Amino acid sequence: MPDRLVVLYRGNRPPATALIERLADTVYATEDELPYLLPGADALLAWVTITPAIREAWPDNPEKAPRWVHASSAGVDSLLFPALVDDPGVVLTNARGVYxxxxxxxxxxxxxxxxxxxxxxxxxxxxxxxxxxxxxxxxxxxxxxxxxxxxxxxxxxxxxxxxxxxxxxxxxxxxxxxxxxxxxxxxxxxxxxxxxxxxxxxxxxxxxxxxxxxxxxxxxxxxxxxxxxxxxxxxxxxxxxxxxxxxxxxxxxxxxxxxxxxxxxxxxxxxxxxxxxSPHTAGETTSEREALVEVFLDNLTRHIEGRPLRNVVDKRRGYVVDETRPV
Missing domain, CATH: 3.40.50.720 (NAD(P)-binding Rossmann-like Domain)
Structure with a gap:
């Protein structure tokens, strides 16, 4: 089990929190709380991604930074700040496929x-x-x-x-x-x-x-x-x-x-x-939140078991690279 999973949320927490909490020692953070809860965390679920809060709360000491960040979005541009990108020990995954x-x-x-x-x-x-x-x-x-x-x-x-x-x-x-x-x-x-x-x-x-x-x-x-x-x-x-x-x-x-x-x-x-x-809602549906959690739970299980994660982002390119299909 990860030492601690931080879930960054705004307004509403993700569904199926009981399933998440069975797999990880979970704490929930608003954007204001994140600077106090992120240091020392093993993993971060960015339920909110379009925000500067993660960059601003990222620990100065790499040893205190999460080793895995999962974005509940396809785009990860707001997460590609130098401290995260330049740290080879931080794995970034996303919700590729949901949208x-x-x-x-x-x-x-x-x-x-x-x-x-x-x-x-x-x-x-x-x-x-x-x-x-x-x-x-x-x-x-x-x-x-x-x-x-x-x-x-x-x-x-x-x-x-x-x-x-x-x-x-x-x-x-x-x-x-x-x-x-x-x-x-x-x-x-x-x-x-x-x-x-x-x-x-x-x-x-x-x-x-x-x-x-x-x-x-x-x-x-x-x-x-x-x-x-x-x-x-x-x-x-x-x-x-x-x-x-x-x-x-x-x-x-x-x-x-x-x-x-x-x-x-x-x-x-x-x-x-x-x-x-329209207000950035092209990919949103009434069943989207459940689909996002399914992707995360699969990756959380893989993380715990030490198996390769899905949807690993090439942090230099800014997206998941599928070698079977050129872009």
Whole structure:
């Protein structure tokens, strides 16, 4: 049994706490309590991940730092601070696999909502206006999914099943990918950008991907295309996006993640035509919490028994590396 497991939570503790407590000496910490409870812990379950609290509470003495940190999220960018990354004795795992299908369903829903102008329909309903009008189809429309990890692959499979023409963007170009068909290298995207009706961002936030969708990328996109971001807000230069939306070069955007969360009330994105905003919930479902705990309990059992953990993050790259599938 681990000497001590700290569970960082905010608002609600994870479900199945009795199962966790049977396997580990468990203490629960809010973000304010974490600096007092983290030093000396054997493991940390980061039930909350998008927070600076873990970095700020991390012990200065490496001997007092946890040997294992599990993130209840797919993205781990907020955990990649030097003290954790540079310590070879700290293993970082994540919830890879839990969010794949839910996020793919969300992206399909966003594409349908944009193509069919559901926001406009709801606004006409609110005003009690009868406004018949045609809508766009999605069959045959081109989609570029930027990010070829498990979430990007789930998105590609579902959009293909809906009749869309999908390709990918990743670090390694190839033409025989089982889910994307063609994957464009991240340094040669111009042709794919000019052809895509939708560009979907599903990449992790790393030093290589931060700000990857800048003014030049937005300018290369097909006029009238739409941008969907279910990755991380830091992937996009928001000011450049606002400029391109205001100029009418893009037909719209669906944004689930932002550089600053919550999105400030002063942001122009709230009121821009053709823009849909959601509060970082693309992968959340009513059964998500139970699925997250199942992944953690499996890893906790492995940790206790000394077996290899699932979903070990390459701390230098910032994501789980699957050697059987290039990214």
């Amino acid at each position: 794949d299908r839910p996020t793919a369903e969300y992206v399909l829903g966003l594409i349908l909502a944009l193509a069919k102008d559901f926001p406009g329909t709801w606004e006409h309903q609110r005003r009690r206006e009868w406004r018949p009008r045609p809508s766009e189809g999605i069959t045959g429309r081109r989609v570029l999914v930027w990010g070829t990890g498990p979430i990007g692959r789930a998105i590609a499979r579902l959009l293909r099943a809906a009749g869309m023409r999908v390709c990918g963007a990743g670090r390694k170009a190839r033409t025989d990918d089982p889910d994307f068909g063609t994957v464009h290298g991240s340094t040669a995207l111009s042709a794919a950008l000019t052809e895509a009706d939708y560009v979907v961002l599903a990449a992790p936030l790393t030093e290589d991907t931060r700000g990857m969708v800048d003014a030049s990328v937005l300018a290369a996109m097909k006029p009238g295309a739409r941008l969907i971001n279910v990755g991380r807000g830091g992937l996009v230069d928001e000011e450049a996006l606002i400029d391109h939306l205001a100029a009418g070069r893009l037909a719209g955007a669906a944004l689930d993640v932002f550089g600053q969360e919550p999105l400030p009330a002063r942001s122009p994105l709230w009121d821009m035509p053709g823009v849909m905003i």
